[in-house]
Structures are given as structure tokens and as C-alpha cells.
Amino acid sequence: DAGVTQSPTHLIKTRGQHVTLRCSPISGHKSVSWYQQVLGQGPQFIFQYYEKEERGRGNFPDRFSARQFPNYSSELNVNALLLGDSALYLCASSLGIQETQPQHFGDGTRLSIL
Amino acid sequence: KQEVTQIPAALSVPEGENLVLNCSFTDSAIYNLQWFRQDPGKGLTSLLLIQSSQREQTSGRLNASLDKSSGRSTLYIAASQPGDSATYLCAVPNTGGFKTIFGAGTRLFVKA
Numbered sequence: 001d002a003g004v005t006q007s008p009t010h011l012i013k014t015r016g017q018h019v020t021l022r023c024s025p026i027s028g029h030k031s032v033s034w035y036q037q038v039l040g041q042g043p044q045f046i047f048q049y050y051e052k053e054e055r056g057r058g059n060f061p062d063r064f065s066a067r068q069f070p071n072y073s074s075e076l077n078v079n080a081l082l083l084g085d086s087a088l089y090l091c092a093s094s095l096g097i098q099e100t101q102p103q104h105f106g107d108g109t110r111l112s113i114l
Numbered sequence: 115k116q117e118v119t120q121i122p123a124a125l126s127v128p129e130g131e132n133l134v135l136n137c138s139f140t141d142s143a144i145y146n147l148q149w150f151r152q153d154p155g156k157g158l159t160s161l162l163l164i165q166s167s168q169r170e171q172t173s174g175r176l177n178a179s180l181d182k183s184s185g186r187s188t189l190y191i192a193a194s195q196p197g198d199s200a201t202y203l204c205a206v207p208n209t210g211g212f213k214t215i216f217g218a219g220t221r222l223f224v225k226a
Contacts (some may be wrong), residue, residue: 033213042203042216056212090157103150103159103214
């Protein structure tokens with residue numbers, strides 16, 4: 001079975017542009033979460049979606065938004081990009097909410113802002 | 115507010131050594147704790163998940179323990195190999211379970 005897949009793998013943008021990152025969860029997984037990881041730090045939670053509804057939001061500005069589609073895939077959108085948005089963006093999926101279920105991560109999208 | 119701390123931040127050991135990585139968390143009301151491995155520039159690979167009712171989990175040369183009352187977990191790696199070189203992260207769901215809080219990780223280098 002395929003794991004969590006993310007696209008694109010690498011992306012270079014300039015300040016002020018917007019970007020869309022995509023994630024396909026493991027088949028049968030209904031929960032998708034997004035994380036931002038800057039160099040040398042652990043991942044920081046951005047959003048969780050479960051059954052196509054937002055279930056949690058981290059401490060990120062409104063420039064960050066996401067959605068989950070009927071097939072449980074997800075998109076993360078970031079508007080008005082800043083230099084500080086340069087990071088590895090990780091997507092994770094799980095069968096259900098995170099109290100009891102392990103999370104499975106994709107390889108991430110490396111976003112560089114010039 | 116849940117905070118997760120990992121010590122040491124970096125570790126360099128010769129091949130064959132047994133080693134222990136430490137993880138502490140401030141709120142003991144956790145549902146589970148998960149250990150991950152991350153290779154440079156890559157995503158996270160789940161190593162072990164310990165439910166709150168469990169004391170330890172084992173997978174091959176890896177053993178993870180959990181002591182909720184003291185807010186601590188350890189990851190024990192037996193007979194380390196150069197291929198074990200990576201960053202190891204521990205993580206816990208917050209109360210309500212909709213997000214996972216990570217430590218900053220321990221960077222491990224195993225010398226051949």
C-alpha cells in the first residue's frame with residue numbers, strides 16, 4: 001500500500017506569492033494534519049482535518065488555510081508568502097483522531113522563499 | 115500548555131554502543147507517546163507508539179518506555195549501527211487530541 005504522498009517535493013517562490021501544497025493520505029485514513037518544520041526544530045502543528053471538517057488549528061496567521069476533499073486528500077494554502085515561511089511542510093494521516101492512532105508522515109514539501 | 119523536551123540535543127557514539135535518548139513532557143494527562151526517526155531532508159518515520167496504559171514497547175533493537183507520573187519517556191537503542199544515524203523525535207497529542215506536540219529532537223551520529 002502507498003504511504004502518505006505529498007506534492008510537490010520542492011518549491012521555490014518569491015515574497016508575496018501564494019502556494020498550494022497537496023497531500024494524499026494512506027488509503028482508509030480519514031484524518032490529515034499539516035505541520036511546519038524549520039531547520040533544527042521539531043514540527044509545529046498547523047491544521048488537522050477529520051472527515052472533511054477542521055478539527056484543530058495551530059498558532060499560525062490567517063494567511064494559512066487548508067481543506068480536505070471527499071476522497072480525504074488535502075491542500076494547504078499559504079498566501080502573501082514571507083521569508084519566514086521557508087520550511088519543510090509535512091502532512092500526516094491517521095485512521096482517526098490522535099488520541100489512540102499512530103500518525104504516518106509523508107516526505108514533505110521543501111518550500112524556499114526568495 | 116504541553117511542552118516536550120528532548121535531551122541531549124545531539125549525541126555521537128561509536129558503533130556497537132547501547133544508548134538512551136530522553137524525552138520529558140509537562141502535562142502527564144497524555145493519551146499516547148510516539149517516537150519518530152527523521153533522516154536529513156526527509157519526512158518522519160514512526161518507530162514506536164506507546165499507549166498511556168502501557169509501560170513499554172519493543173521493536174527489534176529499539177525499546178521505548180513510558181512513565182506518565184514523572185512525565186518521561188526513554189528510547190533505548192541496542193548495539194547501535196551507522197545506519198541508526200538520524201534525528202529522533204518524540205511527540206504527544208495535546209489534551210483533546212487534535213494536534214501533536216513534538217520535541218526538538220536528538221541528533222544521533224553513530225561512528226563506524
